[in-house]
Amino acid sequence: MGMKVLVIGSGAREHTIARTLLAGPSVDKVTVAPGNPGMLRDGILTTQLNPSNHAALIDFVKDNSYDWVIVGPEVPLIEGLVDDFTAAGISAFGPTRAAAQIEGSKDFAKQLMIRHNIPTARYRTFDDLDQAVRYVTEHGAPIVVKADGLAAGKGVTVAMSLDDAIRALDDIFIDHRFGAAGAKVVIEDYLEGQEFSLMSFVSGTDFWPMPVSQDHKRAYDGDEGPNTGGMGAYSPVPQIGEDVVRSAIDTIVRPTVQAMAEEGVPFTGILYAGLIATADGPKVIEFNARFGDPETEVVLPRLTSDLGAAIGAILDHGEPEFTWRDTGTTLGVVLASDGYPLNTVTGAHVPDIPVPDDGHVYYAGVRTESKGELASSSGRVLVLTVTGEDIADAQRLAYGALDRIPTPGLFYRHDIGAKALADSPVGRVT
Missing domain, CATH: 3.30.470.20 (ATP-grasp fold, B domain)
Structure with a gap:
């Protein structure tokens, strides 16, 4: 009998983890909590348990004899889900609450790097708007402004002008755009590359x-x-x-x-x-x-x-084996809801995508419509992943599929991978 694994999360990342687990001979069953209905198309089970309900997750693992758990998103890690699983005698792959601070607090991470001479941009941390504005005014642009805590990947502004930097600070300190994540701000030197x-x-x-x-x-x-x-x-x-x-x-x-x-x-x-x-x-x-x-x-x-x-x-504190494909290029294009990330409009019909050979659709923000079809339910809806001989071939495969279907209410970038084809180096990619 193969292993039974529970994956915590609901996005395309967790869909990919679950599908990769099932592709190997050691795992027979994967359930994702809470998952999304797109995962069902790959024979991945889902259970409508909230990742914040640690007690219910622990009971589910014990009652159903899962071998171990992998935690996908950052919020349950910061909330100490791995600590609670471990205390209940359940093996969980992910950092403890204390170790997850390396993501949960940019200030924690920067201080760790400074203490151990790990190369990073020079920085200052502020919890006061006036002091932060004074610093960026004296420092000048370009400069990077980051909300200290978790902001779903959206809490960073690469400010190419002083106005942009001050606007980012206003977003954090006055408009509280990132809530508690913006109680402190980390301001970094701009790096080129x-x-x-x-x-x-x-x-x-x-x-x-x-x-x-x-x-x-x-x-x-x-x-x-x-x-x-x-x-x-x-x-x-x-x-x-x-x-x-x-x-x-x-x-x-x-x-x-x-x-x-x-x-x-x-x-x-x-x-x-x-x-x-x-x-x-x-x-x-x-x-x-x-x-x-x-x-x-x-x-x-x-x-x-x-x-x-x-x-x-x-x-089990043993020696894992990892082998990786050493040819070709794998490229993924996100299909997102109109207005994402600022004023996301959901409810659009999610079309079936003609997937090329050696490709797959990984679902994220989807819900079930009538007749089993899918509709968008959040900002990022799905990722079409393809593997081609090189960057240009992977782009041809991905966009050849996406450009053939109507996507009202949804959008995607048309230049994923372009920096690999540029003749000259470009600046900071953010």
Whole structure:
């Protein structure tokens, strides 16, 4: 008998995790709490349990004899779900509440990096609007303004002008756009270079890096519009050389997991390093305490080994095996609701997408309509992921499918992967 696994979350990231688990021989059954109706199309079970209801989740795991749990989103991690599972004798893959601070507080992460000489932008932290405005006025633009806490990937403003910076501070301190996440603000120096994401499976001071990816944060083509949770991604990233990746592993990932262990908050789970390749080497923009979204949708499809067996081995303090596809490019395009991320309009019909060979649709914000069809229920609706021979081929496959169908009430970027085809380096990708 194979293992039974519970995945916590509801988006395309969790859909990808669940489908990848089921693709390996070690896992027979995956349930996602709460999941979404699009997952049912892949034989993935869902249960309408709220990730914040820890007691109900613990009872569900025990009553149904699940072998272990993986927590997808950041909020349940920050709320201590892994701690509660562990206290109940349940194996859970993800960081403790204390270790998840590396994402839950940008100030915590920056202080950790400064103490351990991990390369990152210079910064200051403020909890007062007037002091923050005075600092950015003296510093000048470009400058980066970040809400300290969780803001669903939308709490960062790369301000190219002083007006943009002050407007971002007003959003945080006066309009309270990010609620409690904006009680403090981290203001960073602007860094020049291309961004990339490096995720690693981590167990204490041991870690196993994944292929790098690059996501597209801005809502519209050409990196225009507001920041989103991510409008698409691709992997690998040809303009980020192997030497840069090796340097990032040696100067950022390894010292970070060692620092967490040394400071009494050892990390188990997925450490996501959002990095930028500067002229002075790779530097940290942010850390996340879980799989990225939409990066997961283009990285996990490149896994050729058994994900369930590997995570099971990590939870048993054994040695996991990871093998990855070393040819081709995997590219994902997000289909989002009109108005996302500022004034999202939901309820649009979600069409069936003609998926190319070696491609898949991972569902996120969908609900069931009459006759079993799907409608949009939140900002990001689905991700179409394809694998082609190279970037250009993957773009041809993805857009060849999307451009053939009407998408009223929905939109997508038409330039995912374009930076890999540019003849010259471009600036910061946010």
